[in-house]
Amino acid sequence: MITVSSLTKSRAQVRVLDDVSLEGAEGTVTALVGPSGSGKSTLLRCLNGLETFDAGQITIAGHRLAAGPHAPGLLERLRRDVGMVFQQFNLFAHLSAAENVALAPRVVLGLSASDARARGLDLLDRVGLRSFADARPATLSGGQQQRVAIARALAMRPRVMLFDEPTSALDPAMAAEVMEVIVELARAGQTMVVVTHDHGFARRAASRVVELAAGRIAREGLAGA
Amino acid sequence: MKSLLGAFAVVGWLTAATVAADLDEVVARGELIWAADQEGGGPHVFPDPADPRRLTGFEVELAALLAEELGVKPRFQQGQWDRLPLLLGRAADCVINGIELTPERLRDYSCSRPYFAYSLQLLARRDGRVDAFHTLAAPGPEGRWRVGVLTGSAAESVMRSRSDLEVDVIGYDGTIDSLEQVSSGVLDAAVMDDCIFNFYADRFSRLRTVERPFAGGFYTILTARDTPKLSAAIDAAIGRLIADGRLKSLYDRWDLAGRQQMLMLREGAEIPVARRKTLGELVRDTLPLLLKSAGMTVLLSCLAFPLAVGIGLAVAVGRMHGPRWLKPLLTGYVEVLRGTPLMLQLYAIFFLLPKIGLALPAVVAAVIGLALNYSAYESEIYRAGLKAVPLGQFEASLSLGLSKWQALRYVLVPQAVRIVMPPVTSDFIALFKDTSVCSAITVIELTKRYSVLALSTGRIVELAVVTAVLYLCMSWPLALLSRWFERQLERPAAGGTEG
Structure with missing residues (x-):
């Protein structure tokens, strides 16, 4: 499902990623861990x-990315299959929770407004926020916003989900509710790559933990090992 | 109503309180300050082509002769032609600038004895259809004839009072603007004082005079009503200049047919003094015109602003997300339109485009000019608004498979529009007021109509109050409308999806 081979990237003469290779099979959860600046978010x-x-x-998900600038068309196709949570x-900010979730299915997949909304409401139900469908993001807690963001990414029915430190901006209680949703996804067999600081999560949900340090893979192993 | 009358009283008192300089003061000062508009041009008062810092013209020489008679030096005061009388008692002792002697002026100002006899001349293109005055009595192939005049001039009031002619009279702010427009085919004909056309005839080789002058009158020197000694001294001085032949030789020097002038000045037709209208009559006679011009103000704003916003948004998006080659072009567009005056842009659209064969109706030119000018400002506002939307939302849109244009359309632009609502609203109000600049290209909106009426009736204060009330009646609903619009955008969209 995911194959990264010999990925190298420099930014201002600093090697951010240095010959990184990794594999992620279908239905597996890869946790990317490591100190700040180790390159894990860049990799994601x-x-x-x-x-x-x-x-x-x-x-990734059958799409191939080469070094250098990518063609916009390729990226748009790839991103239908690869969701991301920030x-x-x-x-x-100008759309309600349901509209946030329904936008891409309507605009990118061409679903009718009512079909897109139905799909949005289903997904909000799945992350426990059905009753907040018409709330604006600004009126939701951080944890609720992140759950809407997950629902929004899932609305495209992606084959791979990417999470970029999904709980770092949340207090522990809210982080736990978001974590619950991600663990649930893992159980349902969603292929995922999760950048996280949370080793507890890595142990609970990841099939494999990859540790980066200074742009290189420092350690790689099965979760819980 | 009571407070309104109070306002009248205060303004009236202020007007009376400005004491004009009478003869003693002029003599003590050693200078006669005379007002004219050098933009009005030759042969009256205009910058000397050989030395543009120096003014020349037959009225410049007349002012010098008059000052000499009073034993003082002449000093020139520049003013806009149709507002020159307002300078009396404030910035000038007298106005010498082709001011025609009319019943209204006799009523409102102190008018000197005539110093020049003018004749109104019809002018048309050599290859045009207007070849006799009576041609104008029947409609032309394209309907009513379009005839240009100088706003506020005798030519304008004579042409507007001729209900026997099938003509639309169009007023211009510049003396020879109407000649330009006849020359480029926008107008069928123009009417102006024959001495002006004779002076500029070389420049307009495509034009010719149509028959002999059909009407005429006299120029007078205006002084304030409360400077009787100065007025009398000027009258006496003109008398001496006529008697001893100095005026005749001045006119001969300027090719103004001195002998004929002297004959006509000695005849001096009797002109009746107009009656002062009651407030009721004044409102009854002017309100329809003021309302019509208020409608023009609304029309210009409501057509130009949506265009400006649309173009501005497109330019902002193009500058931020468009192809690389487009960005310097759009930056140039914004800087040129922001960096040059609106008046100049309107001039270019209205007077220069016809030279390359694109003659636009004045209202269309005004809407385009306002829209282009304001689009530059709106684009900067929208650029700021687009920048204010967090980059993360753009990335989130892309990560969902939206193209850049879809992200702009569904995510960035809708939010930018909300963010910039307050500055855009205030620009709308600014545009509303800027429509008055369009009078430079013959579009008469409320401010211009007020100033024309105030000068022709002499009822400056009363009409100012009426005009101000009209402006309030228009801007209040607009303010309410924009606030309502703002609230609509802030409200969470109910139910279904939007975009």
């Missing part, structure tokens, strides 16, 4: 083309 953002890289290549939620 390379996986859906939000960042480019200098050498190596990526195959540390800062990044909900669309």
Whole structure:
């Protein structure tokens, strides 16, 4: 499902990623851990083309990314199959929770407004926020916003989900409710890559833990090992 | 109503309190300050082509002769032609600038004895259809004839009072603007004082005079009503200049047919003094015109602003997300339109485009000019608004498979529009007021109509109050409307999806 081979990226003469290779089979959860600045978020953002890289290549959900700038069309196709959840939620501030979730299915997949809304309400139900469907992001707690963001990414029915420190901006109680949703997804067999600081989560939900340090893979092993 | 009358009283008192300088003061000062508009041009008062810092013209020489008669030096005061009388008693002792002697002026100002006889001349293109005055009595192939005049001039009031002619009279702010427009085919004909056309005839080789002058009158020197000694001294001085032949030789020097002038000045037709209208009559006679012009103000704003917003948004998006080659072009567009005056842009659209064969109706030119000018400002506002939407939302849109344009359309632009609502609203109000600039290209909106009426009736204060009330009646609903719009955008969209 995911193959990263010899990925290398420099930024201002610093090697952010240095010959990184890893595999992620279908239905597995890969946790990327490591200190700040170790390159784990950059690696994740390379996986859906939000960042480019200098050498190596990526195959994800059947799409291939080469070094250098990517064609916009390729990225749009790839991103239908690869969802992403951000540390800062990044909900669309002018839309309600349901509209946040329904936007991409309607605009990108061409669903009718009512079908898209139905899909949005289903997903909000799945993350426990059905009753907040018409609330604006600003009126939701951080944990609720992140759960809406997860529902929004799931609305495209992606084959791979990427999480960029999904709980780092949340207090422990809210982090736990978000974590619950991610663990639930893992149980349902969703292929995921999760950048996290939370070793507890890595142990509970990940099939494999990859530790980065200074842009290189420092350690790699099965979860709980 | 009571407070309104109070306001009248205060303004009236203020007007009376400005004491004009009478003869003693002029002599003590050693200077006669005379007002004219050098933009009005030749042969009256205009910058000397050989030395543009120096003014020349037959009225410049007349002012010098008059000052000499009073034993003082002349000093020139610049003013806009149709507002020159307002300078009396404040910035000038007298106005010498082709001011025609009319019943209204006799009523409102102190008018000197005539110093020049003018004749109104019809002018048309050599290859045009207007070849006799009576041609104008029947509609032309394209309906009513379009005839240009100088706003506020005798030519305007004579042409507007001729209900026997099938003409639309269009007022211009510049003396020879109407000649330009006849020359480029926008107008069918123009009417102006024959001495002006004779002076500029070389420049307009495509034009010719149509028959002999059909009407005429006299120029007078205006002084304030409360400077009787100065008025009398000027009258006496003109008398001496006529008697001893100095005026005749001045006119001969300027090719103004001195002998004929002297004959006509000695005849001096009797002109009746107009009656002062009651407030009721004044409102009854002016309100329909003021309302019509208020409608023009609303029309211009409501057509130009949505265009400005649309263009501005497109330019902002293009500058931030468009292809690389487009960005310097759009930056240039914004800087040129922001960096040059609106007036100049309107001039270019209205007077220069016809030279390359694109003659736009004045209202269309005004809407385009306002829309382009304001689009530059709106684009900067929208650029700021787009920048204010967190980058994360753009990335989130892309990560969902939206294209850049879809992200702009569904995520960035809707939020930017909400963010910039207050500055955009205030720009709308600014545009509303800026429509008055369009009078430069013959579009008469409320401010211009007020100033024309105030000068022709002499009822400056009363009409100012009426005009102010009209402005309030328009801007209040607009303010309410924009606030309502703001609230609509802030309200969470109910139910279904939007975009």
